[in-house]
Each structure stands twice: as structure tokens, then as C-alpha cells.
Amino acid sequence: MDWLVGYMASPCGEPEELVPAQVPGAVQLDWARAKGWPDYRYDLNFLDYRWMEDCCWMYRCRTKLQEVLPGERLELLCGGIDYEFDIMVDRALLLHQEGMFRPIRLDLTQYAGRDCTVEVVIYPVPKDRSGQPGTREEARQSVKPAAAYGWDWHPRLIPLGIYEDLRIVKRPAGHLTTAGVRYTLTGELDRADIVCSSSVCGPGEPEWTVEDPDGTVIYTGRGKKVTLSILNPQLWWCNGCGKPALYRWRAVLPNGDMKCGRVGFRTVRLCMNEGAWEEPSDFPKTRSVPPVTLVLNNRPVFAKGSNFVNPDVFPGEVTRQTYEPLIARAREAHMNMLRCWGGAYINKDSFFELCDEQGIMVWQDFPLACNDYYDSRHYLKILKSEAEAIIGRVKDHPSLVLWCGGNELFNNWSGMDDQKLALRLLNKLCLEMDPKRPFIMTSPLMGMGHGGYLFRYHNGDEVFAAMQKAHCSAYTEFGIPSISGREYLKKYIPEEKLEPFADNASLRAHHAFGAWFPGDTTWSCIDLIEDYFGKQTELAKLADKSQWLQGEGLKAVFEEARRQQPYCSMALSWCLNEPWPTAANNSLINYPAEPKPSYEAVKQALRPILASARIQKFVYAGGEMFEAQIWVLNDSKEEAASGTVEICLEIGGMRRNILRWDYPPVEAGKNLLGPTVHHILPECDDGELILHLAAGEMSSSYRLLYKGKRTKGRSVKVLNA
Numbered sequence: 001m002d003w004l005v006g007y008m009a010s011p012c013g014e015p016e017e018l019v020p021a022q023v024p025g026a027v028q029l030d031w032a033r034a035k036g037w038p039d040y041r042y043d044l045n046f047l048d049y050r051w052m053e054d055c056c057w058m059y060r061c062r063t064k065l066q067e068v069l070p071g072e073r074l075e076l077l078c079g080g081i082d083y084e085f086d087i088m089v090d091r092a093l094l095l096h097q098e099g100m101f102r103p104i105r106l107d108l109t110q111y112a113g114r115d116c117t118v119e120v121v122i123y124p125v126p127k128d129r130s131g132q133p134g135t136r137e138e139a140r141q142s143v144k145p146a147a148a149y150g151w152d153w154h155p156r157l158i159p160l161g162i163y164e165d166l167r168i169v170k171r172p173a174g175h176l177t178t179a180g181v182r183y184t185l186t187g188e189l190d191r192a193d194i195v196c197s198s199s200v201c202g203p204g205e206p207e208w209t210v211e212d213p214d215g216t217v218i219y220t221g222r223g224k225k226v227t228l229s230i231l232n233p234q235l236w237w238c239n240g241c242g243k244p245a246l247y248r249w250r251a252v253l254p255n256g257d258m259k260c261g262r263v264g265f266r267t268v269r270l271c272m273n274e275g276a277w278e279e280p281s282d283f284p285k286t287r288s289v290p291p292v293t294l295v296l297n298n299r300p301v302f303a304k305g306s307n308f309v310n311p312d313v314f315p316g317e318v319t320r321q322t323y324e325p326l327i328a329r330a331r332e333a334h335m336n337m338l339r340c341w342g343g344a345y346i347n348k349d350s351f352f353e354l355c356d357e358q359g360i361m362v363w364q365d366f367p368l369a370c371n372d373y374y375d376s377r378h379y380l381k382i383l384k385s386e387a388e389a390i391i392g393r394v395k396d397h398p399s400l401v402l403w404c405g406g407n408e409l410f411n412n413w414s415g416m417d418d419q420k421l422a423l424r425l426l427n428k429l430c431l432e433m434d435p436k437r438p439f440i441m442t443s444p445l446m447g448m449g450h451g452g453y454l455f456r457y458h459n460g461d462e463v464f465a466a467m468q469k470a471h472c473s474a475y476t477e478f479g480i481p482s483i484s485g486r487e488y489l490k491k492y493i494p495e496e497k498l499e500p501f502a503d504n505a506s507l508r509a510h511h512a513f514g515a516w517f518p519g520d521t522t523w524s525c526i527d528l529i530e531d532y533f534g535k536q537t538e539l540a541k542l543a544d545k546s547q548w549l550q551g552e553g554l555k556a557v558f559e560e561a562r563r564q565q566p567y568c569s570m571a572l573s574w575c576l577n578e579p580w581p582t583a584a585n586n587s588l589i590n591y592p593a594e595p596k597p598s599y600e601a602v603k604q605a606l607r608p609i610l611a612s613a614r615i616q617k618f619v620y621a622g623g624e625m626f627e628a629q630i631w632v633l634n635d636s637k638e639e640a641a642s643g644t645v646e647i648c649l650e651i652g653g654m655r656r657n658i659l660r661w662d663y664p665p666v667e668a669g670k671n672l673l674g675p676t677v678h679h680i681l682p683e684c685d686d687g688e689l690i691l692h693l694a695a696g697e698m699s700s701s702y703r704l705l706y707k708g709k710r711t712k713g714r715s716v717k718v719l720n721a
Contacts, residue, residue, distance in 0.1 A: 001063055001118075001166070005030045007055040011086065011121050015058050024316040026082075026161040027057040027122060040313075041580050041591075042492050043506050046155045053125040053158045060119050063168070067113040071173030071202060074108040076118070079164025079348075082315070083144050084123035089116050098126075098382050099143055100163070101346055101367075102389040108168060120166075125158045131371075136343075140371035141379045143386040147310065147343040147369070152515040152523070153578055153585050155313070163316035164348075172255050174202030179251040179259040180396060185233075185267055189297055192233040192265045197225045198251050206251035213245045235297050236264030236398040237359060238336040240608055241637050244359035244398070264356060264398025269295050270438040273473045274566035276447070289447025290440070292474045293569040294337075294361070294401065300669065302565055302635040303361065304558065304606050305335035306576035306588060307477060310344040313579050320350035325593035326577050327354040333588075333599065334606035337361040339443075339476060339572050342407035343369030344579075346390050355399035362399045363572075365443075366390065366426055368406025370414055375421040383422055387429050395434045402438050403430045408450060409442040416442070447473040453516070453574065453586055455480050455553045455618075456528055463553045464615050467560040474570035475561050479586030480553035481523035482598060483512065483546040486539045488590055492581040499539050501526065512583035523584035525549075532619065532705060546584070551601030552618065552703060554588075558605040559612045562633045563671055573602065604700060608636035609666075611645045611693040611700050613677075621707040622683030628691060630659075630674040632666050632698070640666040646694040647677055651706055652684050655692070684708045 003023050006015025019034030021027070028049050032040065040046040068074055076087070082100040086093055094106050108116075126144055131137025134156070139146040150156035179198040185191070196208045208226050210219040212234065219228045234245035250260035270291045277288055294301050311326060312318050330338060338355070340347060342365030355362050366387060373379065394400055405423045409416040416423065423441050430439040444450045449472035456462050461469075463480065489498055497506045501524070503513040516522035529536060529545050536542035554573060561571035578587040588599045604610070614629040630647060634640045647659040658679050666672045681689070689706035693699055 001061045001168070003059050003061045005057055005059050005161075007031070007052070007057050009056065011056050011123060013056065018058075018060060021059055022316075023059070023162045023166050024164050026159045026163065026314040026316045028052050028157070028159065028161075029314060029317070030161070040157065043494055043497070044509055046157050046509070049157055053160070056124060057122040057160060058119055059122070059162060060117060062115065062117050064115050065108065065111050065113060065168065066170050068109060068170060069173070072109075073171040074112050074168060075171055076104065076106040076108050076166070076168050078104040078162065078166040080315075081120065081122070081162050081164075081166075082159055083126060083142065086119075086121040088119045088121070091117075091119070099386045099389075101143070101386045101393075103164075103393075104166075120162060122160050125160065136369075137371060140373050141376060143367055143382050145310070145343055145345045145367050145369075146371060147579075148313065151343065153309070153511055153575075153582055153587070155509065155580065157313050159314045159316070161316060163314070171201070172257055174200060174204040174253055174255055175257040176206060176251060176253060176259050177201050179206065179261075181249050181261065181263045183263065183265060185265060189235060189267070190232055192230045194228050194230065195225065196221075196227070196249065196251070198259075200224060200253065204253045204255065206253050209250050209252075211248040213243075213247060215248075230265075233265045236266040236356075238296060238301060238361045239331050239359035240334060240336055240635075241296065241299065241301060241359075244357065246356060246398070261396065262356065263396070266297050266398050267295075268401045268437060270402070270440075271295050271300070273447075273569050276473060276567065287446075289473050290445045292440075292445070292448060293566070296361075296401070299637070300566070300569070301336065302562065302669070303337040303474075303570040303572065304562070304635070305330060305337035305339070305360070305571075306573045307341045308338040308344075308347075308576050309341055310347075310579045311577055311592065315345050315348070318348060320354070322592065323347070323351045323354050326589065327351070327358050327360060329589060329593070329595060329599065330360055330576060331358045333603040334608060335360065337363060337401075337570070337572060338576065339363040339365070341365055341369070341575070342367055342404070346394070349393070352394055352397040352399055356397055360399055361401045362397070363402040363404060364394065364400055365404045365406050368409060368422065370408050370411075372415040373406075373409075373420070373422045380421055380425060384425060384429070387426055388433065391429060391433045395437070400437065402440070403434070404439070404443055405441045407443060410445070443476045444474075449475045450477040451479075453479040453481065454522075454525065454528075455549045462618055464556050464560075464617055467557050468614065470560075471564075472568060474568060474572075475557065476570055476572045477574040478557050478571075479574035480550045480557075480598070481525055481546075481584055481586045482550035482596060483524050483543040483584045484582065484590055484596070485543050485547075488581070488594065489539070489583060493583060500537070501539050501542055507583050510581065510583035511585055515584070523582070523586065525584075547597045548703065549618075550596070550598040554598055555601045555605040555702070556615060558602060559633065560614070562635060563612070563614065563631060565635065565671060566669075607698070609634045609640045609698055611695040611698045613691055613693060613700065613702055615691070615702055615704070619705045619707060620681055620689050622681050622709050624681050626677070626679045626681050626689075628677045630661055630677060630693065632663055632672045632674065634666045634668065634670055634672075637668050639668050643695060643698070645674070645698075646692075648692045648694070649679060649681075650688075650690040650692060651682065652687050681706075
């Protein structure tokens with residue numbers, strides 16, 4: 001289908017000009033392409049798109065529809081249109097819909113054999129007029145992801161348009177309208193009882209085929225509903241715990257009409273964290289913190305990974321190829337979970353398919369984030385329809401292990417609580433449609449932690465000390481920012497705006513300055529870098545120092561969270577990826593899929609078994625006592641064999657052997673505390689202090705800052721105070 005698109009003042013208007021459109025895509029990109037505009041990702045070009053959010057847009061396609069035989073049908077199918085729209089054929093209104101996540105299925109049989117004009121009218125971006133203009137508050141009465149309204153890592157650029165495939169198909173007289181597989185596992189996981197069910201329009205019953213993960217056919221049978229049992233099924237496991245076994249099924253009618261899919265057998269639940277029932281210990285008592293230990297196939301799993309945001313500003317640009325390198329990087333970094341954050345759009349089917357294949361568990365927020373989604377009848381009506389579509393589309397994926405009402409809804413910047421009707425509605429829908437999968441109202445819940453997002457907090461604590469003071473059941477957001485590399489930045493920001501690296505409109509727009517709070521230096525944090533390293537006159541060196549801090553900071557958080565296991569059950573950084581090129585950000589991977597140096601640091605920290613050091617701080621001086629606890633961390637499914645850790649300090653290129661620790665076997669899923677290293681540091685030239693833990697494949701190192709001579713009374717500059 002060849003589409004044109006143009007804008008107009010009202011839904012009843014007529015575009016003055018139509019330009020070629022790509023479907024799937026976005027109206028903004030179509031218009032920019034037709035007018036020869038430069039890349040919106042470069043410099044401040046995205047600002048030229050702002051006017052488009054308040055226009056109506058019309059897609060138009062002139063097409064000859066197929067002839068049909070008696071009993072056959074023509075249907076228009078589309079996976080999603082963003083956000084509110086009309087669909088018309090020859091100016092006859094067939095559908096008005098608000099909501100981007102409900103699929104569209106329209107009967108066009110009456111138009112068969114005709115030359116028809118198909119039109120899709122897109123309404124302006126929804127805005128709650130009671131919210132502060134130009135902010136995310138405008139999103140609080142729609143089920144449209146809030147990040148596009150402007151975030152500290154996302155520009156104000158709000159997509160509109162047909163973002164999923166739209167096609168017109170001919171259905172045979174007999175065709176499958178639905179087909180799917182449901183199963184129940186015994187408590188011992190030694191038998192899967194399966195129900196294959198379908199609905200058929202017209203004559204015929206499907207023949208079912210089920211194949212095991214090796215491709216061997218293990219069942220065939222005919223009927224609209226059939227049952228079978230599999231003894232000792234291969235289970236779906238997350239990364240690091242086993243293979244993500246996937247069985248295949250297909251249902252085929254006698255006329256060849258077919259549906260197919262995959263199923264992974266597994267159980268999942270949330271249970272109380274170890275030690276949580278003992279808190280609080282004194283009267284008067286409040287409740288214990290909610291359960292957040294993930295139990296997969298009757299085995300508690302420490303969830304380690306990152307938050308996943310939309311991988312592109314425009315969902316119509318996202319394909320399986322967009323997701324592939326990001327999911328692969330997560331798996332290679334020993335992650336087993338991605339939290340799909342509530343300010344982003346719900347990912348496409350290919351995302352969940354890849355997570356199924358790679359053993360990456362998915363925590364899925366509903367599209368609510370950092371707002372008070374207050375109880376209006378209209379909003380609740382749209383939320384119900386959209387949530388039903390979201391649940392129905394993704395609930396069959398074994399990788400999906402947790403539903404969440406949304407992001408940071410119980411914090412004061414949102415002002416929601418568990419009596420809000422939106423959250424009670426989502427809980428109800430998940431219970432009715434997907435009762436075997438856990439649901440939580442929001443993150444963080446009481447006991448869980450979000451933040452911090454800096455290497456050194458506003459009170460002067462470095463991330464090392466702050467994490468050692470923390471006592472959380474799960475750390476489901478935390479981050480350390482870094483400046484992107486010079487060569488990367490040159491692709492998106494003019495060189496004259498990069499050096500000297502200082503606050504300007506372009507760097508501000510790409511989140512290096514004033515991103516978190518107006519007037520501060522987030523996310524570049526150059527004042528912190530200068531406090532540690534002195535003024536940096538070259539961008540390459542500035543970025544290197546920034547990335548050094550990010551890598552060591554994230555490694556410290558991940559390893560400390562693991563040391564706090566089993567009371568702590570999750571560690572998910574903010575964030576894995578980003579939707580467009582940022583000059584500075586908390587992400588591990590630059591847009592579209594370029595890992596930062598910190599990615600490798602996190603990869604080392606998330607190895608199933610490793611030697612680990614509890615570092616006290618980042619800066620050391622000659623004459624100081626260096627102190628670090630030594631641990632072996634084991635969150636694998638296997639016992640770690642006994643071995644040796646050789647501990648040495650490297651200063652100025654010279655290594656000093658400090659200690660040898662012969663450790664015993666370490667139980668699967670357990671940690672072992674070893675000796676504490678004490679060493680008085682020599683006075684020599686400034687540089688780096690590297691702590692090496694040599695233990696074969698378990699080896700670790702920690703790169704710290706060394707001041708050769710102790711400075712008396714050295715003051716600590718508090719970042720952004």
C-alpha cells in the first residue's frame with residue numbers, strides 16, 4: 001500500500017499538501033523526509049518538530065481491494081496506531097479509537113473488488129490541560145508513554161502515526177480467529193498438563209502439532225480443543241540458571257489456514273525476602289516489607305540486570321534488528337532481568353521473543369510513570385481497554401515474570417497510593433487475565449530502593465559508603481552518569497559546541513547540563529570530575545575520567561547488592577540503553593547500541609562467581625590505611641570449588657603483594673566473607689591505585705584514585721548542593 005500523509009487544523013479538515021509516508025513509521029519523520037530536513041538527532045534539530053504535536057494528520061492510500069468468493073472476507077489489520085485516530089474508507093467512518101496498544105481488525109468485505117480510498121486521521125497529542133504545560137504532567141490522563149513529553153534522557157518529541165504494520169488480507173471461508181496453548185505444571189515440575197484451544201470462523205477443525213525444543217514432534221491431534229500431558233518437560237530457565245527451553249506448536253485447518261507459536265514451561269512467584277518477616281522487631285509494629293524475591297521453577301533467583309527504555313524515540317522505527325544487539329549485550333553481561341520502565345512504550349513482539357530465546361526475564365511496567373493518574377471516568381475507560389490489550393498480547397511469553405502498575409507512583413512527585421482506581425483496576429485485570437504471574441502496584445514499594453544516580457551524593461557520601469549503609473529488599477533503580485566519548489559526540493553535536501565542554505543549548509538538549517535539576521551539571525557532573533581530577537581541558541580526557549567513575553561506581557553498587565543477598569533479592573541499574581544520542585547519561589549503552597566502558601565493568605561485576613572487594617572510598621593518599629573486605633560471591637546454581645585469592649595493590653606501576661586467602665567451597669546461591677585487608681599506603685607520585693584480586697576466572701580489579709601525599713583538612717565539595 002502506497003501511503004501519503006499531510007497535516008491539517010482539525011480532524012474534519014483537508015491537508016493542503018500530502019507527502020509520501022512510510023508505514024510503519026511516524027508522521028514527523030515522513031514530513032521531515034519529504035522536506036529534506038536534517039537528522040533530528042543532530043544538535044538542536046529536534047526543536048523544529050515541536051509544532052507537529054498540536055496538528056491533526058491524515059494518512060491516505062488509494063488501493064484496489066481484492067475480489068472475494070462467497071464466505072471469504074477482507075480484513076484490515078494493524079498492530080497499533082499512535083494515539084487517537086479515525087479510520088475511514090471512502091469517507092465512511094469505520095472506527096474511532098483512543099489508545100495505541102489495541103490492535104485493529106476491521107471487516108472490509110463490503111468493499112471487495114472496488115477502488116477505495118483508505119484514510120487514517122491522527123488527532124493531536126493528548127494533553128491534560130490541568131497539568132503544567134510542556135511537562136510530563138500533560139500525559140497523566142492518557143495511556144501514552146510519558147517519556148516523550150520530555151525527560152532527563154529523552155527530548156520533548158512526541159511520536160504520532162501508524163507505528164505497526166497495516167495491511168489488508170483476504171480470509172478464507174474457514175479460518176482461525178484465535179489459537180493458543182495453556183498449561184499447568186505439577187508442584188514437582190515433573191508433568192505439564194496442556195490445553196490447546198482455538199476458535200474457528202467457518203467450517204473445519206485444526207490439526208495440532210507440538211514439537212520439543214529439539215524439533216521432535218511429540219504430539220499431533222485434531223480438534224478445536226485438545227489436551228495432552230508431557231512428563232518431565234524441559235523447563236524454561238533464565239540466563240545463568242539453565243537453558244530457556246521453548247516448545248513449538250501449530251494449529252492448521254484443512255484449507256491450510258494456520259497459527260503457530262512457542263511455549264516455555266516454568267513457574268514464577270514472589271516470596272518474602274529472607275529475614276524480612278523478622279522486621280520490624282519492636283512494638284508498635286507496622287507491616288513487614290512486601291515480597292520481592294523471585295522464585296523461578298521453585299528456585300530463588302537473584303535478579304540482576306538493568307532498566308530498559310524505548311530504544312528509539314519513534315516506535316515505528318523499531319524492528320527486531322533494533323532489539324537484537326541490546327538483548328545480546330544484556331545476556332553477555334550475565335544479566336537475567338530487564339525492567340521495562342513505565343514511562344516508555346510497550347515493546348514490540350520481537351522484544352519478548354528475543355527475551356524468550358535468550359533467557360532474559362522481563363519485568364513489565366504498565367505505561368504510568370511519575371504522575372498522578374487521577375481517577376477520571378474517561379481515563380479509566382481507556383486504561384482498561386489498553387491494559388487488556390497489553391496483557392493479552394504479551395502474557396504467553398515465558399520471559400515475562402512480573403507485572404507492575406508503573407514507575408514511582410507512591411512517591412511525592414506522583415502522589416498516588418494503593419487506593420487509586422487506576423492501580424486497583426490494573427491489579428484486577430492481571431488477576432483475571434493472568435493470575436499465575438505476580439503483580440506489584442509500583443516500584444519502589446516499601447523496602448525497595450530507587451537511586452541514587454550520582455557517584456557522590458548530595459550529602460557528600462560516595463556511592464561506596466552510601467550502599468554499605470543501605471538496607472533494601474531490592475535495588476530496582478540506581479545509576480552513575482558518564483559523558484559519552486568524543487568520537488561518538490562528534491556525530492551528533494557540532495565540534496565548536498563540544499570544546500570547551502561547557503553549558504550550552506546543544507549540550508543541555510542532549511542532557512549534559514540541567515538534566516535532572518535546572519542549573520545543575522547533571523548528567524555531565526563536570527564539577528565532581530574537576531574536584532577529583534582537576535580541570536580537564538580536553539574532552540577526550542574529561543570523558544575518560546567520567547567513564548572511570550561510572551564503571552567503578554556501578555561495579556560497587558552491583559557487588560554490594562549481591563553481598564546483601566539474601567535479604568536483597570534484586571539489583572537493576574538505571575539504565576541499559578537510551579532512545580537517542582545523549583551527551584551524558586546513566587546508560588550502559590549509547591544509542592543505538594554502542595557499549596560504554598562501564599558496560600564491561602558491569603559485565604565483570606555480574607559474573608556468576610567472582611572474587612569481590614568491599615571498597616570504602618574512591619580517593620586514597622600516601623600514609624593512609626587502605627582497608628577492604630574480601631568476599632567470594634556466588635549466585636550461580638553450582639557450588640564454587642575451593643580456591644585461592646591473591647590480593648595485591650598496584651601503585652605507580654609497582655605491585656605489592658598483600659595477602660593470600662585460601663577459601664573453602666562456597667554453596668550455590670551463597671556468599672562467603674573472607675579476610676579484611678589492611679595496608680598503609682606509601683607516599684609517592686599521584687596516580688592510580690589498583691586493587692587486584694587474582695583468582696583465575698574469578699579475578700577482579702578496582703581502579704581508584706591515588707594522591708601520593710595526604711592533604712590535611714582536604715574538604716569535600718558537595719555536588720550540586
